[in-house]
Amino acid sequence: MSIHGYKKAVVTGASSGIGRATVRALHEQGIEILAIARRADKLDALASETGCDTLAADIRDTGAIKKVLVEFAPDILVNSAGVGHGMTGLETVDASAIEEAVAVNVLAPLQMTAMAIEGMKSRGRGHIVNIGSISGIHTMASALYGATKSAVHQLSQNLRMELRGTGIRMTELCPGRVRSEFYDAAQGDRTQIDAAKDTGISELRPEDIAGTILFALQAPLHVNISTIEMLPTEQAVGGFDITPIQN
Numbered sequence: 001m002s003i004h005g006y007k008k009a010v011v012t013g014a015s016s017g018i019g020r021a022t023v024r025a026l027h028e029q030g031i032e033i034l035a036i037a038r039r040a041d042k043l044d045a046l047a048s049e050t051g052c053d054t055l056a057a058d059i060r061d062t063g064a065i066k067k068v069l070v071e072f073a074p075d076i077l078v079n080s081a082g083v084g085h086g087m088t089g090l091e092t093v094d095a096s097a098i099e100e101a102v103a104v105n106v107l108a109p110l111q112m113t114a115m116a117i118e119g120m121k122s123r124g125r126g127h128i129v130n131i132g133s134i135s136g137i138h139t140m141a142s143a144l145y146g147a148t149k150s151a152v153h154q155l156s157q158n159l160r161m162e163l164r165g166t167g168i169r170m171t172e173l174c175p176g177r178v179r180s181e182f183y184d185a186a187q188g189d190r191t192q193i194d195a196a197k198d199t200g201i202s203e204l205r206p207e208d209i210a211g212t213i214l215f216a217l218q219a220p221l222h223v224n225i226s227t228i229e230m231l232p233t234e235q236a237v238g239g240f241d242i243t244p245i246q247n
Ligand SMILES: NC(=O)c1ccc[n+]([C@@H]2O[C@H](COP(=O)([O-])OP(=O)(O)OC[C@H]3O[C@@H](n4cnc5c(N)ncnc54)[C@H](OP(=O)(O)O)[C@@H]3O)[C@@H](O)[C@H]2O)c1
Pocket: 012, 013, 014, 015, 016, 017, 018, 019, 036, 037, 038, 039, 042, 057, 058, 059, 060, 079, 080, 081, 082, 083, 084, 104, 131, 132, 133, 134, 174, 175, 176, 177, 178, 179, 180, 181, 182, 183, 185, 206
């Protein structure tokens, strides 16, 4: 029996990390999934494993995605695709990386959500899950990434207001450090990024996030798990950072 009778989910960023773990978790709940990312080989492997439908597309190509998404008519949309450009300083990335970060992290969830909610409204139910970040709700040394994720935060907050009375729930999940391909794909100072990858802490696993998404989906329908902040036990935000600064 699927969650609240939800039958179909669209998951972006499904080729790795949180998106892929979410596809697996939803598949175990008997939900039919449309998995979206650019790398077709990774999506094919996930399809063999879970039977999900796939769409190998750049999330910025809204024209190509819209037709498929509207026909698929999802009850659940998980916006997980994202890039971590500029974590080593705004000046360490070029203009195209800044544009990509805004397009993938902000414009894409806006477009995907706009495409999905019309059908959800007509069916009187649905659930949008946005993967934000602690960088979007706390002050951190990640100007570009934090700007995109704070946009996701305000999008989630304001959309929840717009959706009142429609039966559509809106959950934003803001993780701290997750073990995934995120830092491999990030643009910036490669030496600094590689050094930052080795945190020495036990990071969150994508499966931890997927489990929390399930928790939000499975909450009774009169409950909207609105914003969740999730950190590795060994990570904390706030306070005075006394790690050595780099000159
Ligand atoms: N890892 C962390 O520490 C962390 C912390 C907080 C929040 N987050 C957020 O969590 C989300 C998932 O990240 P992750 O940790 O799972 O990283 P990941 O393993 O690098 O996954 C990122 C996913 O986004 C997809 N993607 C990137 N650009 C795309 C594009 N232009 N078109 C279509 N798909 C695209 C990638 O697929 P393709 O390359 O195949 O297209 C990949 O499936 C992101 O929104 C990220 O900001 C991550």
